[in-house]
Amino acid sequence: MEIEGLERIVREHPFFAGLEEGAGRLLVGCARNARFEAGQYLFHEGDAADELYLLRQGRVGLGITAPGRGALTFQTLGSGEVVGLSWLLPPYRWSYDAKALELTRAISLDAKCLRQKCDADHDLGYELMKRFMPVLVARLHATRLQMLDVYGTHG
């Protein structure tokens, strides 16, 4: 019953919209519900990237702590979005901190479990890749725009 509920939650998340039933059943084996209070860290820079999060409610800030400058936030993510892409590629380490900015509910997916299932079932792996690639590309474009500093005074 609990698994059925979780499968429904996973399949209703916008990131998995339109996911086939079989793939949903495979994914739910790696999933659990997670909850973070405001100020609680989902993970820290340098930690093993052994979980990723599909946000259902709340907001998460991604940042890096710089000596003398404190915590610098470079992106915030909210409901319907994915936190964590470093689990996809070795060395599977987070390169930034992720902190809940308010009460946050998420689906947590065990990255090792997910990687194993993708290795065993390439159709599932391809399906996931098709969903993660647009996220990666959109964030790359957004990062470029931030780097251009378009609101600054130029020339």
Next chain:
Amino acid sequence: MRPPRPWRSAQRRTPCFRALRGPGFEAGQFNMLGIPGIGEVPISLSGDPADPARLLHTIRAVGPVSTALTRLACGERVALRGPFGTGWPLLEAAGKDVIAVAGGLGLAPLRPALHALRAARARLGRVIVLYGARSPQEILFRRELESWQRGVDFEVEITVDHALGDWHGHVGVVTRLIERAKLDPARALALTCGPEVMMRFAIAALRHAGLGEEQIFLSMERNMQCAVGLCGHCQFGPLLLCRDGPVLRLDRLGGLIGRKEI
């Protein structure tokens, strides 16, 4: 064309400058402001069009004229011509959802439209205001935006490119807020103003959300000098932006935005 005539500045508040009185204007139009002996620059009107007796300009000091304008003391004189150019399509907004996407100083030309939309709120669907700034310190009209956030007329989301830990709002580019706004493309009208690169990304996000070119309006900026379509300095393909713009429907640009060496 109105002849050049002097105006007396009433007060100066960084980054705004007010004049005592002026002609009526349409949201989106601009004035030519000048300092004798230095020059003249186009500056958008950023006040409430329902209060035309007070002209409000938001000025960033980037060149000799704008720097001189921001250094004016109360009682000093400036030259003013205007208002010039086209305004935002506020009549077309009736019955529609309006999404205003502004970046940096681009909030200033949109602000008169937001005031007008607020006055006409009962005749509109959703009014979504998305604003991106470089940092929390550089958010324009911050108190006003925050009061709108607390109110019920507008859905306001503010994002900054970079922030320290004491900022609890969004961080990231303004175009990402478009994705989150969950627009109904069948009834949306988009107004966007900001750096051209930002507007190109905003247009891409609005198109991705299902809006057509006839639903997207933007405010374009070029080297406006005569402001009446004679000198040609602000030519943009077949358009003279001082006369045909600054506010244009995207399909009028004919794919020129983002094209090099027009």
